[in-house]
Amino acid sequence: MTAQQAADVDEALAEFQSQLNLMFAKARTLWKESAARVHPELQPAGYKLLTFIARSGGTNAHQLAECFEMDKSVVSRQVRMLEELGLLESRADERDGRLRVLTAAPRAVEMLAALRADHAERMRSAMIGLTPAEIEVASKVFRVLTEA
Secondary structure (H helix, E strand, C coil): CCHHHHHHHHHHHHHEEEEEEEEHHHHHHHHHHHHHHCCCCCHHHHHHHHHHHHHCCCCCCCHHHHCCCCCCHHHHHHHHHHHHHCCEEECCCCCCCCCCEEEEEHHHHHHHHHHHHHHHHHHHHCCCCCHHHHHHHHHHHHHHHCCC
């Protein structure tokens, strides 16, 4: 690779990182707005946990802490808040009574489905000018970054 090619790659990567930072900022805003739509007292961290729990069909606090790399006390506070807001249900694990299985309450599942539909429409609208091949390339880039 020539010095000019290396400089071009560095410049392209700097622009990519800048756009990625903006996308993360936008995602944080979207999580905050989405959390407020579910419940005015719901924090973005609780929203992220709730969406994961709803998608998984049920999990426990230990798995949440590992998956999100959060301190167990933070997960515990968020789970307690989700339960108090009526968005989360908890029951003893049939295999290990020391663990609690967490599931999204039916009301939360309905609200999250409506939000998912809204988010999908936003994404579809934003990406309407892209070809399927361009979307596949973007997916590949995110997959590579996720696996890095």
